Amino acid sequence: VNHLLGIKYLTSDDIDLIFETADQFKEVINRPIKKVPSLRDITVANLFFENSTRTKLSFELAEKRLSADIINFSAAQSSVKKGETLIDTVNNILSMKVDMVVMRHPNPGACVFLSKHISATIINAGDGAHEHPTQALLDSYSIKEKLGTVNGKKVVIVGDILHSRVALSNIYALQKQGAEVMVCGPKTLLPKYISSLGVQVETNLLKALNWCDVANMLRVQNERMEVNYFPSTREYAQQYGVSREILNKLDKEIVIMHPGPINRGVEITSDVADSQHSIILNQVENGVAVRMAVIYLLASKIKH
Numbered sequence: 445v446n447h448l449l450g451i452k453y454l455t456s457d458d459i460d461l462i463f464e465t466a467d468q469f470k471e472v473i474n475r476p477i478k479k480v481p482s483l484r485d486i487t488v489a490n491l492f493f494e495n496s497t498r499t500k501l502s503f504e505l506a507e508k509r510l511s512a513d514i515i516n517f518s519a520a521q522s523s524v525k526k527g528e529t530l531i532d533t534v535n536n537i538l539s540m541k542v543d544m545v546v547m548r549h550p551n552p553g554a555c556v557f558l559s560k561h562i563s564a565t566i567i568n569a570g571d572g573a574h575e576h577p578t579q580a581l582l583d584s585y586s587i588k589e590k591l592g593t594v595n596g597k598k599v600v601i602v603g604d605i606l607h608s609r610v611a612l613s614n615i616y617a618l619q620k621q622g623a624e625v626m627v628c629g630p631k632t633l634l635p636k637y638i639s640s641l642g643v644q645v646e647t648n649l650l651k652a653l654n655w656c657d658v659a660n661m662l663r664v665q666n667e668r669m670e671v672n673y674f675p676s677t678r679e680y681a682q683q684y685g686v687s688r689e690i691l692n693k694l695d696k697e698i699v700i701m702h703p704g705p706i707n708r709g710v711e712i713t714s715d716v717a718d719s720q721h722s723i724i725l726n727q728v729e730n731g732v733a734v735r736m737a738v739i740y741l742l743a744s745k746i747k748h
């Protein structure tokens with residue numbers, strides 16, 4: 445594997461290797477000196493054609509902790525605004541002797557497309573509603589850290605499955621590690637093909653939460669909706685928002701996750717997001733070690 449385009453293309457052994465490597469990097473970044481010299485000969489370009497806080501900063505920090513040289517590109521301040529194409533943009537950046545590209549793009553398949561046209565290693569940092577592989581890896585890593593294993597665990601992904609790259613990557617990652625996966629949301633936000641992925645489908649949140657060990661709450665992606673898919677934000681919050689009230693109805697404790705950014709009071713209330721059930725900030729913390737592992741393993745295949 446010379447790129448990370450999606451979890452779809454990984455084996456469970458690949459995932460195990462990434463996690464074992466991330467364990468070592470997690471130890472490193474908890475030391476007073478958080479840097480290793482591993483990637484002194486590697487230059488990485490972070491290309492963000494869509495907004496990001498966590499993924500962008502986490503990749504940048506991961507690269508810096510590995511001692512790589514980095515350049516950051518944000519489409520909003522670039523010559524993309526003057527009409528330059530994706531391939532021209534990337535080829536111009538690569539001519540500056542860049543080895544690896546981390547790219548977020550609004551179009552599904554943009555990273556796969558690019559991988560067919562350029563020679564550099566590509567890491568998908570989220571492409572439209574397609575995949576967000578490093579998010580799924582850090583999510584599974586965080587479940588493993590909290591519960592000891594992913595194998596055999598029941599994970600429900602709740603909310604806007606239709607527009608979610610996090611959902612698709614998580615489904616692939618969790619299934620490859622032997623978890624049972626359910627999706628839960630209003631019918632209007634569940635894609636028609638979802639059952640073909642081998643997941644259980646539930647429209648009742650209480651039933652889904654009673655079934656699971658882990659609930660991954662997704663953000664409603666209003667920016668990707670052409671029409672108003674659900675009657676109202678208020679109704680969504682009432683029927684699909686996780687709150688202290690609904691958690692009190694369960695006869696067990698469950699782990700609550702969220703990839704961020706959170707719409708507080710919509711898919712999750714603050715008292716749950718900030719509670720001991722939530723591992724949201726652990727997910728963000730683990731993102732750096734997991735991304736260090738991905739970059740390190742892919743960089744080992746680059747021939748200078």
Ligand code: CP
Pocket residue numbers: 495496497498499500570579703704705
């Ligand atoms: N989880 C995630 O991808 O967040 P950002 O959009 O802020 O990167």
